[in-house]
Amino acid sequence: MLLENFEIPDLKAEITAIGDPFFHGNTSLYIEEIINNKSNHKVFIAERGGNVAGFLILSSVMDEAEIIEVAVAENFRRNGIASGLMSEIFDWCLKNGITQIFLEVRESNFPARECYRKFGFSENGCRKNYYRNPVENALLMSKKIVLPTFSI
Ligand SMILES: CC(C)(COP(=O)(O)OP(=O)(O)OC[C@H]1O[C@@H](n2cnc3c(N)ncnc32)[C@H](O)[C@@H]1OP(=O)(O)O)[C@@H](O)C(=O)NCCC(=O)NCCS
Secondary structure (H helix, E strand, O other): OEOOHHHHHHHHHHHHHHHHHHOOOOHHHHHHHHHOOOOOEEEEEEEEOOEEEEEEEEEEEOOEEEEEEEEEOHHHOOOOHHHHHHHHHHHHHHHOOOOEEEEEEEOOOHHHHHHHHHOOOEEEEEEEEEEOOOOEEEEEEEEEOOOOOOOO
8 A cells, every 4th residue: 555645654653663673774764754755755555454564665756766675574474465565566656657666685685586586676786785784785676667468
């Protein structure tokens, strides 16, 4: 579900609780910027039992988007939640004229790399020692968004 800006303050604590431990940046900083209308980021969430089970932050400029962060609460992983969020952003991108999505991922983050690969992202670059704590390479991945074609 794509959150409207006015919904984000209520869910800020839940979102950051899932995000911060895993993210090299700072989820709450992003959320704060979105709340204050200072960024072009969008927040998508997946709910389970009335709570936030996972979220994805997407930024977009013109016809390009970037996955800033995606995280699923530990007890909800391997239940298709990230998959649902991916499908949702692909729909959103199609409707909003986005033709390509980019992202960065830690080289050692096997689950995330597998997830992105499954959804059609391919690796096309590496930023050496990009991450801190611990220092690690960032792999660059991207995916083109194309309208599905139908044959009769
Ligand atoms: C990466 C992450 C978001 C995946 O979320 P999830 O809801 O568990 O993913 P899904 O259940 O939708 O799985 C989708 C696909 O991802 C891959 N995948 C997910 N977890 C995996 C794991 N532990 N090992 C291998 N592949 C995995 C699989 O290809 C899976 O498809 P399958 O179930 O058909 O095999 C989750 O592990 C997470 O929150 N990790 C910590 C935060 C993080 O690292 N975010 C990425 C930052 S770049």
